Amino acid sequence: MSAGSHGGFSACLIEVARKDLRIELRSWAVTHTMMLFGLLVLFIFVFALPGTRPPQAHGPAVLWVTLLFASVIGMTRAFALEEEDGCLEALALAPADPAAIYLGKCAALYVQLLVLDVILLPAFCLLFSFAPGASTGRLAVVVALGTLGLAALGTLLGAMTARLRGREFLLSLLLFPLSAPLLLAAARGTAQVLDGQPLTALGPRLYVLLTFDGVFLVAAAVLFEFVLGGD
Amino acid sequence: MRPRYWDSALLALAAVGMLLVIHRIVLVTPVAQKEAGYVAQKIFYFHVCSAWTSFLAFFVAAIAAVGSLRTSRPGWDHTVESAIETGMVFCTLVVMTGPIWAKPVWGTYWRAEPRLLSFMVMWFAYAGFLVLRQALATSSRRAQISAVYAIIASINVPLVYFSVRMIDKSRQLHPRRIGLAPAMRQTLYQTLAVFTLLWLVLLILRYRIAVLQAAQAGRRLARRMEGLDG
Numbered sequence: 216m217s218a219g220s221h222g223g224f225s226a227c228l229i230e231v232a233r234k235d236l237r238i239e240l241r242s243w244a245v246t247h248t249m250m251l252f253g254l255l256v257l258f259i260f261v262f263a264l265p266g267t268r269p270p271q272a273h274g275p276a277v278l279w280v281t282l283l284f285a286s287v288i289g290m291t292r293a294f295a296l297e298e299e300d301g302c303l304e305a306l307a308l309a310p311a312d313p314a315a316i317y318l319g320k321c322a323a324l325y326v327q328l329l330v331l332d333v334i335l336l337p338a339f340c341l342l343f344s345f346a347p348g349a350s351t352g353r354l355a356v357v358v359a360l361g362t363l364g365l366a367a368l369g370t371l372l373g374a375m376t377a378r379l380r381g382r383e384f385l386l387s388l389l390l391f392p393l394s395a396p397l398l399l400a401a402a403r404g405t406a407q408v409l410d411g412q413p414l415t416a417l418g419p420r421l422y423v424l425l426t427f428d429g430v431f432l433v434a435a436a437v438l439f440e441f442v443l444g445g446d
Numbered sequence: 447m448r449p450r451y452w453d454s455a456l457l458a459l460a461a462v463g464m465l466l467v468i469h470r471i472v473l474v475t476p477v478a479q480k481e482a483g484y485v486a487q488k489i490f491y492f493h494v495c496s497a498w499t500s501f502l503a504f505f506v507a508a509i510a511a512v513g514s515l516r517t518s519r520p521g522w523d524h525t526v527e528s529a530i531e532t533g534m535v536f537c538t539l540v541v542m543t544g545p546i547w548a549k550p551v552w553g554t555y556w557r558a559e560p561r562l563l564s565f566m567v568m569w570f571a572y573a574g575f576l577v578l579r580q581a582l583a584t585s586s587r588r589a590q591i592s593a594v595y596a597i598i599a600s601i602n603v604p605l606v607y608f609s610v611r612m613i614d615k616s617r618q619l620h621p622r623r624i625g626l627a628p629a630m631r632q633t634l635y636q637t638l639a640v641f642t643l644l645w646l647v648l649l650i651l652r653y654r655i656a657v658l659q660a661a662q663a664g665r666r667l668a669r670r671m672e673g674l675d676g
Contacts (some may be wrong), residue, residue: 354493371594375595381581385578392571392574396602396605398608423608442591442594
């Protein structure tokens with residue numbers, strides 16, 4: 216079912232990504248919702264955490280749990296629009312490589328999640344008294360890698376739950392255990408980076424992040440055609 | 447569906463085997479782990495064998511999922527569903543027997559260490575499969591979507607284990623290698639054989655139920671269509 220030439224694959228990928236981003240650019244609805252929810256969750260943590268101990272200890276964990284919760288909104292939205300307008304069937308029947316469709320949607324979701332990161336990270340640093348300074352670049356690397364894993368998983372799971380009732384709940388239920396190794400590596404890595412350690416000191420955490428991202432991107436791209444259907 | 451007698455025989459065999467093995471564990475096998483008052487160590491046989499059995503079940507489910515995606519035959523889908531449901535039974539046993547054993551031996555019910563964490567993640571991931579399956583009850587793509595999730599969940603299991611091990615090296619509580627006296631090793635193998643047999647019997651029975659449910663759904667659909675015509 217592939218589109219044939221290599222140019223067809225990347226063209227399809229780019230087209231799908233551009234379509235999704237263009238839709239988002241028109242209304243910013245998803246970004247606003249994700250941003251608001253993310254900031255809200257951060258605030259809730261600030262209220263819930265003890266004021267006596269310095270906030271830095273819990274910081275990285277709070278950041279990644281917040282990103283996880285907030286990104287679910289983007290993930291459900293990624294396919295909700297298509298499902299509502301009956302475009303899922305159209306996508307399935309289109310003579311395009313399903314892997315290209317998956318990677319395109321994943322790329323669009325990744326961009327949206329990165330925008331969320333850009334908004335949440337400064338708020339996080341403010342609320343938890345972090346001043347990354349020189350570590351900002353390294354922090355960006357860790358957060359970008361972790362977010363990629365979320366995008367990869369979220370796109371696949373979003374497609375799987377698109378037509379089901381209670382899809383937000385179901386997507387969260389399925390996403391959380393699968394993203395456990397990602398959270399582990401990302402939170403520990405963030406803690407180390409904010410501590411001022413160089414990227415080389417992150418060792419295992421980076422390997423886990425890269426492995427996770429790579430494995431799930433490839434697996435999801437291969438399996439996506441079965442989720443989409445059209446056989 | 448005519449009753450088949452060999453699976454009743456297997457069930458009887460599994461039941462007898464379990465009784466024999468329990469007898470062996472409790473009365474025959476030498477005790478160990480003085481610090482736990484000797485008796486708690488006996489949970490080891492059930493705990494470890496449940497763990498191996500659940501791994502086997504989820505592995506079989508992953509293979510069946512690949513088969514389901516490649517051939518679209520309903521038998522593979524029934525196997526995925528049955529293997530995961532039965533595997534969850536043993537996974538739940540692991541998670542329950544672990545803390546019971548841990549308290550006398552380690553002094554605590556729970557610690558965030560690699561094997562415990564990976565089993566909890568596995569439990570949640572496959573519990574999610576069961577919920578997903580329910581939600582997909584009326585979907586035409588039930589088999590494919592379930593299979594994709596089963597494969598993803600099984601890829602995740604080693605990932606979780608190795609990532610926790612790599613990252614939190616100091617936290618390892620489970621011993622890596624266990625030296626066992628020959629008598630205890632014998633008991634372990636026998637228990638493992640019985641647990642595997644028990645799982646197989648449960649799998650076969652659950653598979654039957656799945657086939658019956660599919661047939662019933664088909665008949666219901668046919669009746670509805672007849673009603674529309676006539």
